[in-house]
Amino acid sequence: MENERLDPWGNSAVDNYERLRSEFGIEPLKPLLTRFKHPSLHIRRGIDFGQRDLGRVLDAVDSNKSFAVMSGIKPTGVFHLGTKMTADDMVYFQTLSKKATVFYAIADVEAFNDNGLSFQQSSKIAIQNVADILALGLDPERAVVYKQSQEIRVMRMATIFSKAVTNNMLRAIYGERQVGLYLSALIQAGDILMPQLPEFGGPKPVVVPVGADQDPHIRLSRDLANSYREDFGFIPPSAIYHRLIRSLDGSTKMSKRSSNSSFALDEDPSSAAKKVMSGLTGGRPTVEEQRRIGGEAEKCPIYDLYLFHFAAEDEYAKRVYDECYGGIRMCGECKQELAGIVKKYLEEHRRKRDSLMKDAEELLENSRKSLDSMPR
Numbered sequence: 001m002e003n004e005r006l007d008p009w010g011n012s013a014v015d016n017y018e019r020l021r022s023e024f025g026i027e028p029l030k031p032l033l034t035r036f037k038h039p040s041l042h043i044r045r046g047i048d049f050g051q052r053d054l055g056r057v058l059d060a061v062d063s064n065k066s067f068a069v070m071s072g073i074k075p076t077g078v079f080h081l082g083t084k085m086t087a088d089d090m091v092y093f094q095t096l097s098k099k100a101t102v103f104y105a106i107a108d109v110e111a112f113n114d115n116g117l118s119f120q121q122s123s124k125i126a127i128q129n130v131a132d133i134l135a136l137g138l139d140p141e142r143a144v145v146y147k148q149s150q151e152i153r154v155m156r157m158a159t160i161f162s163k164a165v166t167n168n169m170l171r172a173i174y175g176e177r178q179v180g181l182y183l184s185a186l187i188q189a190g191d192i193l194m195p196q197l198p199e200f201g202g203p204k205p206v207v208v209p210v211g212a213d214q215d216p217h218i219r220l221s222r223d224l225a226n227s228y229r230e231d232f233g234f235i236p237p238s239a240i241y242h243r244l245i246r247s248l249d250g251s252t253k254m255s256k257r258s259s260n261s262s263f264a265l266d267e268d269p270s271s272a273a274k275k276v277m278s279g280l281t282g283g284r285p286t287v288e289e290q291r292r293i294g295g296e297a298e299k300c301p302i303y304d305l306y307l308f309h310f311a312a313e314d315e316y317a318k319r320v321y322d323e324c325y326g327g328i329r330m331c332g333e334c335k336q337e338l339a340g341i342v343k344k345y346l347e348e349h350r351r352k353r354d355s356l357m358k359d360a361e362e363l364l365e366n367s368r369k370s371l372d373s374m375p376r
């Protein structure tokens with residue numbers, strides 16, 4: 001049996017999340033489910049499947065203590081459905097407590113090293129990304145948004161961390177990569193640990209919502225938190241992991257790199273609907289066979305879209321699943337139904353996002369001023 005591959009900069013293939021958990025020491029989320037009073041859609045449906053030390057963050061929620069929610073998103077394009085999942089989880093954890101602050105790193109150094117995007121290009125895209133997360137519900141009053149390339153604290157920490165990390169350690173976590181990507185990894189560790197610096201209130205629980213493929217960054221950050229515990233008092237960051245949504249063309253992960261594999265949140269609604277209509281399904285070769293033995297929702301990228309994003313009610317997602325397996329639902333009508341929902345969602349999201357562009361610029365500007373005014 002082949003090992004699961006986890007590559008934060010490539011197309012990770014995860015066939016078996018249970019095996020992935022045990023291989024990399026990720027804890028199951030299930031034992032903590034009763035601690036969520038209002039679990040998010042991702043948590044209720046098992047899309048968030050694993051965690052590391054999440055109990056520490058839930059303790060902070062229960063005892064009304066400060067904690068941080070941190071994630072970095074590469075500004076390589078408009079949010080697509082994969083990045084929306086991370087953003088949704090960031091927003092959800094922020095809603096759990098008035099003592100939660102979101103740190104959103106615009107990962108422009110990583111975008112430069114991994115995707116060849118100049119900082120100027122990233123800068124333009126980043127404003128739209130921030131407007132996207134505001135439209136998804138981020139409270140700007142409890143959010144710090146910054147560009148990696150401009151934040152001296154993360155650069156300084158990356159420099160400090162580089163003394164404790166050897167080439168062999170990075171190779172063991174990430175495989176043989178260009179030095180720029182290793183540098184991005186150290187900067188990401190700086191992002192993840194920055195909320196625990198004295199100017200942000202010192203050591204505290206931090207939850208990092210990520211896709212399963214980003215686990216190498218979490219492992220590196222946790223190792224570094226332990227290595228620098230004496231110097232900074234770091235608490236190893238916690239993480240919650242979501243499954244990777246399959247692409248519409250059937251490949252393992254939706255990616256901004258392949259335009260037909262997904263659609264962005266600013267895609268023309270009709271074009272997105274067309275992509276849905278041409279997406280792969282878990283259907284049978286003939287209608288007769290599908291009626292007789294049912295479709296396979298679990299193998300179906302269209303069902304993923306219902307489950308991960310577009311069936312707001314659990315009952316509706318269950319109905320799609322049951323009707324598919326029961327041979328009541330045919331793929332053509334199932335896609336048609338989803339295309340209608342997607343169109344409506346994108347129109348609504350675009351309206352919200354466009355109205356928030358100015359707020360996004362303000363949030364970036366206010367965060368920059370506030371970060372610059374703090375001791376460094």
Ligand code: SF4
Pocket residue numbers: 281282283295296297300301302303320324325329330331332334335
């Ligand atoms: S009926 Fe819907 S959920 Fe089932 S396989 Fe076809 S497209 Fe997928």
